[in-house]
Amino acid sequence: MSHATASRVQHVIGDPLSEAPARPREELEAIFGDIQADLRYDMELNGCLNCGICTATCPAAHYYDFSPREIVQLLWTENLEGIYDAMQEKIWACAQCYTCAARCPFGNSPGGLVMLMREAAIKHGMESAKNVLRPFSRVMLKLISTGNQLAPNMITPDHFADWGPNISKVDAPLKLLRKAIPMPTLNTTETAWEVNLKTSIELYTIWEMTGVLDQLEGIDENLFDVITDIMDEKREDYDDWLEDQEDDDEDD
Amino acid sequence: MSDTTDTRERFTGHGAEWRDSDLSSTEARVATAWVEQRVDRRSLLTDKDRVADVRDAMWELERDGEIVVHRVADEHEPVTVKTLYGWDKRVPTQQLWHHKSCGQCGNIPGYPASLLWLMNKMDIRYLDETDQTSCTAWNYHGSGIGNLESLAAVFLRNFHQAYVSAQAEGRPAGYYYPLVHCGTSFGNYKEVREFLIHSPELREKVKKILGKLGRLVDGKLLIPEEIVHYSEWVHVMRERIREHQVIDCSQVRATIHPACHVYKMVPQDAIYDDDILEGNRVAVSTGIMQALGTQVIDYKTWYDCCGFGFRHIISEREFTRSFAIDRKVRVAVEDARADVMIGHDTGCITTLDKNQWIGKAVGKDYSLPILADVQFAALVCGAHPFKIVQSHWHASAVEDLMEKLGIDWRQAKVEFEAYLEDIKQGAPENLYDPRRRITSGPGFKKLETSA
Numbered sequence: 002m003s004h005a006t007a008s009r010v011q012h013v014i015g016d017p018l019s020e021a022p023a024r025p026r027e028e029l030e031a032i033f034g035d036i037q038a039d040l041r042y043d044m045e046l047n048g049c050l051n052c053g054i055c056t057a058t059c060p061a062a063h064y065y066d067f068s069p070r071e072i073v074q075l076l077w078t079e080n081l082e083g084i085y086d087a088m089q090e091k092i093w094a095c096a097q098c099y100t101c102a103a104r105c106p107f108g109n110s111p112g113g114l115v116m117l118m119r120e121a122a123i124k125h126g127m128e129s130a131k132n133v134l135r136p137f138s139r140v141m142l143k144l145i146s147t148g149n150q151l152a153p154n155m156i157t158p159d160h161f162a163d164w165g166p167n168i169s170k171v172d173a174p175l176k177l178l179r180k181a182i183p184m185p186t187l188n189t190t191e192t193a194w195e196v197n198l199k200t201s202i203e204l205y206t207i208w209e210m211t212g213v214l215d216q217l218e219g220i221d222e223n224l225f226d227v228i229t230d231i232m233d234e235k236r237e238d239y240d241d242w243l244e245d246q247e248d249d250d251e252d253d
Numbered sequence: 254m255s256d257t258t259d260t261r262e263r264f265t266g267h268g269a270e271w272r273d274s275d276l277s278s279t280e281a282r283v284a285t286a287w288v289e290q291r292v293d294r295r296s297l298l299t300d301k302d303r304v305a306d307v308r309d310a311m312w313e314l315e316r317d318g319e320i321v322v323h324r325v326a327d328e329h330e331p332v333t334v335k336t337l338y339g340w341d342k343r344v345p346t347q348q349l350w351h352h353k354s355c356g357q358c359g360n361i362p363g364y365p366a367s368l369l370w371l372m373n374k375m376d377i378r379y380l381d382e383t384d385q386t387s388c389t390a391w392n393y394h395g396s397g398i399g400n401l402e403s404l405a406a407v408f409l410r411n412f413h414q415a416y417v418s419a420q421a422e423g424r425p426a427g428y429y430y431p432l433v434h435c436g437t438s439f440g441n442y443k444e445v446r447e448f449l450i451h452s453p454e455l456r457e458k459v460k461k462i463l464g465k466l467g468r469l470v471d472g473k474l475l476i477p478e479e480i481v482h483y484s485e486w487v488h489v490m491r492e493r494i495r496e497h498q499v500i501d502c503s504q505v506r507a508t509i510h511p512a513c514h515v516y517k518m519v520p521q522d523a524i525y526d527d528d529i530l531e532g533n534r535v536a537v538s539t540g541i542m543q544a545l546g547t548q549v550i551d552y553k554t555w556y557d558c559c560g561f562g563f564r565h566i567i568s569e570r571e572f573t574r575s576f577a578i579d580r581k582v583r584v585a586v587e588d589a590r591a592d593v594m595i596g597h598d599t600g601c602i603t604t605l606d607k608n609q610w611i612g613k614a615v616g617k618d619y620s621l622p623i624l625a626d627v628q629f630a631a632l633v634c635g636a637h638p639f640k641i642v643q644s645h646w647h648a649s650a651v652e653d654l655m656e657k658l659g660i661d662w663r664q665a666k667v668e669f670e671a672y673l674e675d676i677k678q679g680a681p682e683n684l685y686d687p688r689r690r691i692t693s694g695p696g697f698k699k700l701e702t703s704a
Contacts, residue, residue, distance in 0.1 A: 119397030
């Protein structure tokens with residue numbers, strides 16, 4: 002078979018007629034092992050009769066080459082090559098609505114299983130994960146360094162041209178419009194609400210202790226560096242404040 | 254009928270035994286209608302072999318001394334409702350800690366402002382403070398960055414803060430009960446609570462983190478008795494809200510878009526009421542819209558998601574806008590002839606509201622107003638359309654709805670623009686004393702009296 006007409010499966014995994022797979026068996030086993038090791042795996046995969054009720058109700062299946070039934074079948078039958086192939090593109094189509102999980106007679110959660118596969122794609126530094134997550138860096142920076150997913154100043158016509166001219170129907174500076182929201186926590190432009198310095202440091206500690214920062218470093222090293230710099234400064238500011246408090250207590 | 258000599262190229266993922274049905278278009282319509290009448294009924298969610306109430310295991314863990322449960326106490330004035338399987342859920346109505354939503358606060362600020370405004374009208378004591386992080390679940394479901402341990406630690410951290418927050422006001426721990434604004438936070442927290450209760454391994458891991466943060470109670474993890482969404486509060490308060498109604502809305506045809514993460518994630522905890530759409534639809538939002546007197550119109554894609562997609566709304570909106578327009582907005586306008594679509598979650602409101610404008614490019618100009626249930630309720634209870642409901646952040650045609658309700662939005666806009674001039678130098682009007690927003694850390698000052 003000519004390489005020019007090779008299918009995506011052949012490109013990613015290797016020629017099925019070849020004796021030598023492009024991906025070593027150990028790598029495929031390691032990826033599946035990580036998916037299977039998650040404590041959610043046994044709770045989210047209980048069997049499958051291939052009824053397809055999940056795919057019939059899946060919004061992503063309307064628009065993408067994606068089927069939650071296929072995802073469940075691949076995992077249930079431990080089809081390692083198929084799992085690896087699905088992790089190249091298909092798992093990123095899932096809209097995470099959990100309609101499949103609500104309806105599955107077996108109590109499976111195809112949407113939940115997709116999340117285990119996404120986590121594994123990130124852990125194994127798959128190119129698919131890096132490509133898909135590139136546009137996410139602005140959100141990730143905001144979330145990890147502030148504790149908010151979204152900020153008012155992120156929603157601009159430049160980034161959301163398709164939302165049209167009515168992102169705000171009152172023509173006034175963003176800062177003034179935010180000041181006019183009658184909740185004092187919301188008079189902000191760089192975070193959705195005002196987050197206490199102590200709070201954002203606590204969240205960062207959670208990121209550190211749960212290995213999330215390691216995930217991030219594997220996907221985007223530059224972003225990781227920027228975030229660690231920001232958070233080092235925040236921690237210094239907080240330590241300074243704590244020292245000032247101690248000084249004040251001694252003065253009292 | 255197809256036969257084995259058929260050589261047309263076709264998708265064969267169904268298996269070799271698959272054959273086309275070759276129904277006529279009339280037969281296909283009848284078959285589809287038959288399916289549609291059955292697929293989105295409550296029975297499809299309850300047809301499970303094994304269902305257990307996680308709260309039974311939770312109480313057992315507390316008896317064994319493993320955890321402490323933050324109770325919904327009498328002081329929270331709970332109202333008991335029924336969930337999917339007829340189990341009781343106690344919804345607190347008083348002394349509430351606002352667990353805010355990134356998307357609502359960042360993009361639809363009239364959503365939480367309307368909620369607090371209604372609470373002020375009904376003398377509900379609450380706290381809206383700065384010591385809260387995002388639940389991080391939008392990011393997780395969109396990107397896969399994060400994991401069960403991080404989600405669980407964030408959940409326990411925020412709910413611990415809700416538990417201790419009142420101490421800054423000289424009140425006891427547990428005084429405020431968390432009220433979760435975002436549907437994804439709500440669904441995620443419920444899912445994580447189940448995993449925490451069923452997994453000693455997960456509890457052990459997060460206990461170390463919570464210990465380091467100083468967020469254990471008597472050396473134990475604190476788990477809430479109920480996880481409560483704001484729409485559930487609105488639902489149980491609907492008759493009391495109606496007492497404040499000043500605008501008749503009986504001529505309004507409303508469609509409801511229920512949020513997937515509110516009722517499909519941990520579906521056994523969602524509220525159902527046999528008197529609301531025959532108990533086939535989750536009761537929240539429909540309940541308040543019926544109580545206010547609108548005509549709630551059922552429609553065939555009621556069960557569909559909005560198309561938000563978590564990842565898609567950020568980086569692949571072609572899917573989001575196609576789904577939102579074709580499966581929800583178009584159906585609401587053409588089939589249900591709706592005046593408004595009402596939601597109860599952050600991402601849905603954003604998706605359905607902001608993604609309509611681009612439809613004009615392909616002749617899909619449906620112009621359907623999109624609001625949250627609590628914004629609609631505030632509007633008909635007399636809230637200012639701009640100062641409180643903050644309707645200017647909505648890209649959809651909410652002005653058309655206001656005109657139908659007899660609200661002079663042009664005059665209200667003039668008032669708001671004058672108000673903006675006033676607050677350029679001066680202090681803005683607030684729903685509560687701004688000093689209460691800081692309960693510890695930099696900027697905290699203990700108040701002598703609490704509101």
